[in-house]
Amino acid sequence: MTRASxxxxxxxxxxxxxxxxxxxxxxxxxxxxxxxxxxxxALWSEVLRTCxxxxxxxxxxxxxxxxxxxxxxxxxxxxxxxxLEGWSQPQRFAFxxxxxxxxxxxxxxxxxxxxxxxxxxxxxxINTVFDKExxxxxxxxxxxxxxxxxxxDIEHEILRKKFKDARVHAAINCASRSCPPLRSEAxxxxxxxxxxxxxxxxxxxxxxxxxxxxxxxxxxxxxxFKWFAEDFERDAKSVKEFVIRFxxxxxxxxxxxxxxxxxxxxxxxxxxxx
Numbered sequence: 199m200t201r202a203s204x205x206x207x208x209x210x211x212x213x214x215x216x217x218x219x220x221x222x223x224x225x226x227x228x229x230x231x232x233x234x235x236x237x238x239x240a241l242w243s244e245v246l247r248t249c250x251x252x253x254x255x256x257x258x259x260x261x262x263x264x265x266x267x268x269x270x271x272x273x274x275x276x277x278x279x280x281x282l283e284g285w286s287q288p289q290r291f292a293f294x295x296x297x298x299x300x301x302x303x304x305x306x307x308x309x310x311x312x313x314x315x316x317x318x319x320x321x322x323x324i325n326t327v328f329d330k331e332x333x334x335x336x337x338x339x340x341x342x343x344x345x346x347x348x349x350x351d352i353e354h355e356i357l358r359k360k361f362k363d364a365r366v367h368a369a370i371n372c373a374s375r376s377c378p379p380l381r382s383e384a385x386x387x388x389x390x391x392x393x394x395x396x397x398x399x400x401x402x403x404x405x406x407x408x409x410x411x412x413x414x415x416x417x418x419x420x421x422x423f424k425w426f427a428e429d430f431e432r433d434a435k436s437v438k439e440f441v442i443r444f445x446x447x448x449x450x451x452x453x454x455x456x457x458x459x460x461x462x463x464x465x466x467x468x469x470x471x472x
Contacts, residue, residue, distance in 0.1 A: 239384030288387035
C-alpha cells in the first residue's frame, strides 16, 4: 500500500469517528427528556391529604415544609399550551381546577399567618387579591398577553368560559370559611364527573353554607349562587332548579316555592380551627 493510500484510509477513519462522536453508543442510555405530566396529580393529593382537616386547611403545617407543593407547582408551570391541547377535556378541566386551588394555597402560605385572604387586596380595594398576577404561566394567558396569570384569569377566563360547568363553583376554593371546602384529594380526569357531583351535593347540603330548611320558611343560599347566577341558569334554567338537582328530593317543593335569600359571605381564612 502506498503512503498516499494509507493517508486516505486514516482520513476516512478519522472522519467516521468525528461524525459518530455525537451519537450514543450501542447500549448506552438515551438522553433524558421531559417527563410526562402526572395526570394523577399525586403530589397535590399528598398535600391535601396531609393538610385538609374537616372543612379547614392547615396552612401552618404546610408552611413548615412546602417542598411537595413547590414541586407540584413547578410541574404545572412546565406544561406547555401544545401539551395541554393534546389532553382530553376532563384532563384539562382537572388541571385548571387543581391549578387554581394550589396557587390559592401558595398565596396564603407565603403570607401566613393571615386572618383573611382579602387582607391581600390592593390599596383602596381597587384590585383584589384575585386580580394579582403572580402565576408564571404566561404562555397560557387567555388574552395572549405576556403577563403572569391571576386567579381571576383562571376562574373567569379559563374555567368558566372554556368548560361551562357550574359545578366548578363547588370545586374551586378561595381560602375562606364560606367557600366549598377543599377535597382531601386532587381532581383527576377519570373520576372528575363523580368528584364534581359529590362536591356540589355536599356543598348544597351543608347547613353552614346553604340553609334549606322548610321549617324556616325561607331559602338561604350561599352568595356564590347569586354571584354566578348566569352559570347556574345556563345549566338548569334557574338557580332554584340547579339547587334541586343536588338537594334531597323531599325538599324540592320547598325550594321551588320558598322566598329566596342569600347568606352573608364569611371571608375569614379557612384555617384549621384550634
